[in-house]
């Protein structure tokens with residue numbers, strides 16, 4: 001394999017290239033191909049049959065030594081093309097915090113598409129309201145977003161704001177970091193997005209973009225890599241336009257500089273980007289694999305049609321309702337009436353629901369008979385909600 005040169009056979013226009021399993025008609029002329037540093041492994045007639053790297057312009061300017069042109073290009077692109085999210089329209093640090101916590105483990109499309117963000121802010125419009133919320137209403141408002149610990153942590157943050165700061169957010173990094181649940185990413189996000197102050201923040205998207213921009217070939221997720229990426233983020237940060245710059249960098253990671261094969265030919269900062277093999281970055285440590293587990297749940301209704309449910313008391317999901325779980329040995333021989341697969345943290349769970357009978361009825365701590373009409377109002381993890389909605393009419 002070799003880099004294409006002026007002496008190589010030039011494909012006819014419009015040039016079409018075989019890139020990562022698909023034919024790509026690139027918006028570049030054949031004569032300019034050498035500038036893109038593409039490598040070819042063979043030819044079919046006058047056309048390269050495989051380009052082994054994403055087509056990408058070569059870097060012209062190093063943003064680490066001369067960041068202003070990079071800032072200007074990124075911010076100009078964002079001003080014209082940035083997406084309009086509700087949290088980008090507000091300067092209220094509480095609303096920004098809610099969006100940041102929701103987006104920590106949930107995709108933008110889910111948070112927006114299902115109205116979680118708006119509904120949550122309607123239910124709890126400020127830190128004082130959230131600080132006073134009880135478990136049931138909090139979990140109900142968070143239902144469907146998963147990772148319920150985040151909701152409780154958000155309430156802890158609100159309580160600390162009310163108790164120690166009269167409900168107002170501190171603006172300095174040290175003050176923000178003292179709030180429970182606020183780490184350096186969230187502190188940076190509040191500084192940039194709510195207060196428009198200079199900030200440093202790195203999330204998964206930013207880490208990927210920075211590793212490619214600077215051609216950082218070490219793992220980004222071990223302690224040395226994390227330290228270096230934060231350092232690079234600090235060197236590159238645009239203190240003149242913190243709000244737009246950080247939004248732009250994140251959005252670049254969601255669009256052009258996406259995971260896998262990025263769209264470098266159309267990237268607004270391609271001329272500042274060092275990597276020649278963007279699809280190989282970022283480097284990550286080997287991931288721990290998922291563990292398969294099976295849960296056996298009991299489906300049992302009494303003579304009045306009430307369903308036996310269990311309210312959790314453990315650390316992670318306290319207050320959430322679900323079907324009571326039993327040992328496999330106890331109920332796995334009972335008729336299987338539903339199966340549902342779901343994932344949580346590093347577990348891949350197969351939930352099996354068995355039809356119970358009176359012999360399985362022992363009311364344990366947290367178990368209650370619940371009227372079907374009351375079920376929609378209970379806070380419940382999504383997998384159990386789905387199974388119950390599927391079964392409630394027929395069983």
Ligand code: SF4
Pocket residue numbers: 056209212213256257258262263264265267268269270271273274275278
């Ligand atoms: S920043 Fe990402 S999308 Fe842009 S040129 Fe570099 S690798 Fe490609």
